[in-house]
Amino acid sequence: MIGAFIPLAAAALVPAPVPASTGAGAARPPVLLTAAPARLDLAGSTRAVVRVTNSGTKRVVVDVSRTGFAVDLRGHPRIVRGAGAVARSAAHWLTLRPTHLTLGPRASASLFVASKLPRRAEPGDHDAVVLLSTRPLETAHLAARVRMGVVVVVRAPGRIVRRLELRRLRVVRRRRGRVLELTVANRGNVTESLERARAVVSRAASGRHVATLIAGSRDLRPRTRGILEFPFRARRHGLMTARIVVFAEPGR
DSSP states (O other), X not given: OEEEEOOOOBOXXXXXXXXOXXXXXXXXXXXXXXEESSEEEXXXXXXXXXXXXXXXXXXXXXXXXXXXXXXXXXXXXXXXXXXXXXXXXXXXXXEEEOSEEEEOTTEXXXXXXXXXXXXXXXXXEEEEEEEEEEOOEEETTEEEOOEEEEEEEXXXXXXXXXXXXXXXXXXEEETTEEEEEEEEEEOSSSOEEEEEEEEEXXXXXXXXXXXXXXXXXXXXXXXEEEEEEEEEOOOOOSOEEEEEEEEOOTTO
C-alpha cells in the first residue's frame, strides 16, 4: 500500500563534478579545474557567463564543447555523444564563446553560454552539458587530462505540466540490510527535484509506527523514470505498509 502527498517543485539538475580542494599545506596538483556556477538555468533565448578557474600549478588549454546527457534509474549521469542523440536535448540551441581557453596557474577566464530557441520549441525544460576538457598534460611520465561538465537547463515558454507518478515499491535485500525501492515517473515537461522524501512504515494490522525512512535527494528529468532508495535498518518482520511523502523545495 502506498499513500502519497506530493507537492511539486522546480528542479535543479545534478551539478558538474568539481575536484575536491587540497588540504592545508598539501602540494597543489598540476591541474585543478573548477567552474562557477556548476549549473545554468536559462529562460528562453538568453545568455550567461561561467567563470572557469585553473587552481593548479601548470598552464592548461581547455577545449569547450556541447553535448547531450542521460541519467539512469539511480541518478547516475553519462555523456551521450551527438547533440541530437537525447530526447529534449538543448545542445543544438547553445552557442559557446570562446571554444578554447588558455589558463595559467591560478588563472581564470569567462565562458559565454548563449541559448537560442528554435521555432515551435516544445514548452518545458530542455538540457545539455557544456564539456570542459583539458589537453593532455605530461606529468610524471603520464598523460593527465581533466574533463568536467556544466549542466545547462533551458526552459522554453508555454504551458508547464507537473505530474509525478508513484509506481512500483519493493523490498530489496542487501549486505547492510534491506532497502525500499520506489520507482517514480515524471510525466511532466519540467525537471522535478525530489528532496527529503520519506517512507513512513507501519504495522498493517495495528497501524503502529515502525520507522521513518529518508531517501537521498535527486532530480528527475521530464518524461523519465527514477528510483528512490529508503534504507530500512530495523529488524522487523511481518506485513507492513509504507506511506511515501515527497516534499517540495523550501519556499515553493
